[in-house]
Amino acid sequence: MSKKETYVADIALLLEGTYPYVRGGVSSWVHQIISGLPELKFAVIFIGGEPEMYDKAQYQFPPNVTHFETHFLLDSKRYPTKSRRGNKKAFDEIGELHEQMRDQNAMPVETMMRAFKQLGAKNGVSHEDFLYSEASWDYITEQYRSRCTEPSFVDYFWAIRTMHAPLFVLTEIAKTLPKVKALHAISTGYAGLLGAMLRLQRGTPFILTEHGIYTKERKIDLAQATWIRDYNDDVSNTLHDEMGYIRGLWIKFFEQIGRMAYAQAAPIVSLYEGNRLRQIADGAPAEKTKVITNGINLPRYEKVLQVRKEGIPPVLGLVGRVVPIKDIKTFIRAMRALLDKLPEAEGWIVGPEDEDEDYVEECKELVRSLGLEGKVKFLGFQNVADILPQLGLMVLTSISEALPLVLLEAFASGLPCVATDVGSCRELIEGSGEDDRALGAAGRVVAIADPEATADAAYALLSDGAEWRAAQQAGLQRVKRYYDDQMMFAAYRQLYVDTLQTDSAPEAASGGR
Amino acid sequence: MRPLAPWLGIGAEALTLLLVLFAPTFWWLALLLHSIASYALAVAFWHQLPRRYKLPVTRSLWFLIALLWMLPVVGALGLYAGLVAGLRSPRSRLERSIRTITLAELPFSPPVIYASPPYSQGALRQIVRYAERPLKRLKAVMATRYMSAHEAVPVWSLALRDRVDDVRLLAYAMMDSAEKKLNERITELTEDLQEVPARQRAPYLKTLAALCWELVYHNLVQGAVRAHWLHTARRYMSQGLELAPDGSSQLLYARMLLAADEVMAAEAALYEAGELGVANDVLAPFFAEVAFRQRRFNAVREYLAESQRSGELGRDFAQVKAWWKR
Numbered sequence: 001m002s003k004k005e006t007y008v009a010d011i012a013l014l015l016e017g018t019y020p021y022v023r024g025g026v027s028s029w030v031h032q033i034i035s036g037l038p039e040l041k042f043a044v045i046f047i048g049g050e051p052e053m054y055d056k057a058q059y060q061f062p063p064n065v066t067h068f069e070t071h072f073l074l075d076s077k078r079y080p081t082k083s084r085r086g087n088k089k090a091f092d093e094i095g096e097l098h099e100q101m102r103d104q105n106a107m108p109v110e111t112m113m114r115a116f117k118q119l120g121a122k123n124g125v126s127h128e129d130f131l132y133s134e135a136s137w138d139y140i141t142e143q144y145r146s147r148c149t150e151p152s153f154v155d156y157f158w159a160i161r162t163m164h165a166p167l168f169v170l171t172e173i174a175k176t177l178p179k180v181k182a183l184h185a186i187s188t189g190y191a192g193l194l195g196a197m198l199r200l201q202r203g204t205p206f207i208l209t210e211h212g213i214y215t216k217e218r219k220i221d222l223a224q225a226t227w228i229r230d231y232n233d234d235v236s237n238t239l240h241d242e243m244g245y246i247r248g249l250w251i252k253f254f255e256q257i258g259r260m261a262y263a264q265a266a267p268i269v270s271l272y273e274g275n276r277l278r279q280i281a282d283g284a285p286a287e288k289t290k291v292i293t294n295g296i297n298l299p300r301y302e303k304v305l306q307v308r309k310e311g312i313p314p315v316l317g318l319v320g321r322v323v324p325i326k327d328i329k330t331f332i333r334a335m336r337a338l339l340d341k342l343p344e345a346e347g348w349i350v351g352p353e354d355e356d357e358d359y360v361e362e363c364k365e366l367v368r369s370l371g372l373e374g375k376v377k378f379l380g381f382q383n384v385a386d387i388l389p390q391l392g393l394m395v396l397t398s399i400s401e402a403l404p405l406v407l408l409e410a411f412a413s414g415l416p417c418v419a420t421d422v423g424s425c426r427e428l429i430e431g432s433g434e435d436d437r438a439l440g441a442a443g444r445v446v447a448i449a450d451p452e453a454t455a456d457a458a459y460a461l462l463s464d465g466a467e468w469r470a471a472q473q474a475g476l477q478r479v480k481r482y483y484d485d486q487m488m489f490a491a492y493r494q495l496y497v498d499t500l501q502t503d504s505a506p507e508a509a510s511g512g513r
Numbered sequence: 514m515r516p517l518a519p520w521l522g523i524g525a526e527a528l529t530l531l532l533v534l535f536a537p538t539f540w541w542l543a544l545l546l547h548s549i550a551s552y553a554l555a556v557a558f559w560h561q562l563p564r565r566y567k568l569p570v571t572r573s574l575w576f577l578i579a580l581l582w583m584l585p586v587v588g589a590l591g592l593y594a595g596l597v598a599g600l601r602s603p604r605s606r607l608e609r610s611i612r613t614i615t616l617a618e619l620p621f622s623p624p625v626i627y628a629s630p631p632y633s634q635g636a637l638r639q640i641v642r643y644a645e646r647p648l649k650r651l652k653a654v655m656a657t658r659y660m661s662a663h664e665a666v667p668v669w670s671l672a673l674r675d676r677v678d679d680v681r682l683l684a685y686a687m688m689d690s691a692e693k694k695l696n697e698r699i700t701e702l703t704e705d706l707q708e709v710p711a712r713q714r715a716p717y718l719k720t721l722a723a724l725c726w727e728l729v730y731h732n733l734v735q736g737a738v739r740a741h742w743l744h745t746a747r748r749y750m751s752q753g754l755e756l757a758p759d760g761s762s763q764l765l766y767a768r769m770l771l772a773a774d775e776v777m778a779a780e781a782a783l784y785e786a787g788e789l790g791v792a793n794d795v796l797a798p799f800f801a802e803v804a805f806r807q808r809r810f811n812a813v814r815e816y817l818a819e820s821q822r823s824g825e826l827g828r829d830f831a832q833v834k835a836w837w838k839r
Contacts (some may be wrong), residue, residue, distance in 0.1 A: 040640070213678075278678075324689070336738050337736050339737075365700050369699065369742055369745075399681070399682060400682060448681060449673050451735070452736035
């Protein structure tokens with residue numbers, strides 16, 4: 001008779017830069033899932049950049065969180081700078097993996113398994129070997145000579161070190177993580193890669209849910225990053241459309257680790273159809289993808305609806321973290337335009353301000369420079385249920401979203417919305433299927449970074465009581481019919497049950513695409 | 514120890530040789546003397562080595578000691594001649610590891626080097642508007658990285674409405690960073706302005722006005738926000754001109770008034786700029802624009818005849834001029 005195995009949790013949630021240290025967005029969703037499925041035990045594995053980037057935990061764990069670990073990718077151990085020979089054979093195998101990765105159409109699982117086995121192992125490529133061995137130096141210099149098109153070896157060398165150092169931290173996490181029955185990463189990136197590693201090493205089933213699309217967001221960050229230097233040939237007669245080699249290398253790195261996660265995860269969940277198609281385009285096998293929409297606690301917002309007073313308050317609310325992706329500046333500029341038409345209007349920015357203090361300061365400065373003091377207010381983190389009844393319109397100016405819970409919360413509390421045409425916002429406001437669309441529009445959709453259009457849409461809704469009330473009704477019906485959190489919990493419950501019943505042996509083969 | 518080492522080594526080794534030849538019963542003394550000689554000679558030779566062979570110290574020194582100890586007398590001579598002297602002499606070219614790199618063939622004719630990039634804002638706009646492949650549209654947006662904001666903004670504005678996220682987000686990030694740079698500078702100068710003594714305020718005010726004007730001129734702001742920045746630019750510039758009038762600032766002020774559709778005031782400002790020394794052919798295109806807006810078409814012809822410059826001052830003006838001269 002086999003010995004009974006002990007597991008610290010049923011599901012290990014692999015979280016990169018979110019729960020429990022950052023409030024809102026994905027973190028709220030994670031908290032909602034854990035609280036909504038009390039019959040399951042969860043382990044929370046947090047992976048962050050540097051410890052200084054995070055303050056204390058922002059959420060209190062529900063009782064079914066039975067294990068918690070925090071790891072920082074850029075806080076690796078300090079090793080004495082001592083030269084060593086290194087394992088040339090192991091570096092050759094890593095080279096083989098790199099070759100496979102360059103060929104985007106195939107990613108043999110055996111090569112991946114071998115490479116993961118080498119990482120961090122004493123007889124493979126240990127972290128010290130990677131940092132200080134001759135074999136590592138030889139490999140990096142050889143790659144630089146044969147591939148890099150840019151003149152600076154120093155830039156290349158440090159890019160390679162910075163890019164790969166987190167992999168050794170992930171290896172450590174994978175080595176020490178107590179037994180869990182299944183893994184659930186809430187993004188690709190490093191969290192997704194950890195899931196793929198564990199799946200290959202232990203055979204633990206691995207689920208992937210993506211809210212945004214990690215690779216896409218990293219690509220945009222990297223295309224604009226000022227910490228990467230580009231070398232350009234100023235006299236060439238070609239279109240200046242290519243990125244520098246090192247910038248491209250970073251992008252490929254994130255694309256590749258994304259594909260590795262897709263190859264090992266099953267199922268691969270997205271929040272709406274648009275993102276599912278994007279995942280397939282990025283290398284996720286179509287048959288493993290599925291859509292589970294977000295949902296909210298409807299009874300909670302019924303109470304909010306009841307306290308809403310008659311009339312339309314001329315108050316526009318933007319509920320969300322004060323970070324660039326929410327494009328708070330467009331909201332502020334839209335207020336400048338709206339006040340010309342509706343002088344009594346006010347704009348409230350409701351959300352935590354601790355994530356990007358520079359951006360918060362820029363926004364406040366913009367308020368001052370546009371002369372909007374007293375008209376645009378930063379209220380900080382608030383209980384949304386207290387704020388929603390005081391608003392006349394919910395405004396979302398984000399430049400990237402998946403399925404924003406804040407729109408659902410607004411609908412449920414009887415508030416029409418103006419949102420940018422990103423993620424599933426159009427589906428949420430105008431409806432997706434025929435039946436859904438028949439309910440009518442719950443507000444208006446505008447282009448991103450268009451303060452004039454945002455102000456016009458807001459003015460149209462606030463000044464036309466009939467349109468406002470029609471939008472309110474459409475939102476209420478839509479959220480009740482399609483976005484009840486009980487439906488989401490049921491879908492995830494079923495997904496976990498199915499996953500826990502699957503054979504936990506590693507998959508025999510899988511291609512990246 | 515360093516200057517004595519070779520002599521100590523040679524002396525000890527000579528004694529060893531004598532003991533081995535004439536008093537072999539004292540083998541243990543010979544062994545001891547040979548060990549001392551090996552150490553002393555190793556130290557002497559080590560100092561003779563080129564720097565890159567001296568490190569790491571312990572390993573390098575032990576290697577020499579071992580060789581000297583294992584090969585008495587002959588070892589010392591061989592080591593000096595073969596190793597120490599050998600390493601100090603330059604190596605022949607053939608011994609170096611050689612990497613053969615095939616030279617790329619030269620083109621038959623030298624590449625054409627354009628004075629300005631061979632793509633235009635118009636072409637990029639067409640790519641963003643009509644290209645089927647998102648990657649091509651993305652590349653068109655990427656190409657604007659080397660354009661001035663004034664040229665790039667129409668491409669970005671179009672890309673902001675692209676159906677693919679990547680294209681939209683890249684255009685947004687580029688536009689935002691262009692605006693952010695200007696805003697940061699405006700904020701810095703506005704803060705500094707509080708501290709600046711009254712007699713030094715004029716250049717600050719004029720620079721601030723020019724920065725606010727850039728936001729408007731590059732079309733980085735629209736609608737009410739544009740009106741706000743234009744108003745702010747005018748306010749700073751009129752304050753600056755009051756403190757220290759000068760021709761080029763007066764001309765910029767006139768352009769701000771034109772942008773705000775205050776044609777009469779702009780005309781007066783242009784005359785003022787002329788009085789402050791701005792050349793007539795510089796002012797002529799702006800007078801022509803004023804005349805055009807006032808529907809004084811004959812005057813437009815006169816001003817255009819005065820202007821020596823071609824249509825580089827802007828698309829709108831170039832169009833008017835081309836139409837007028839037809």
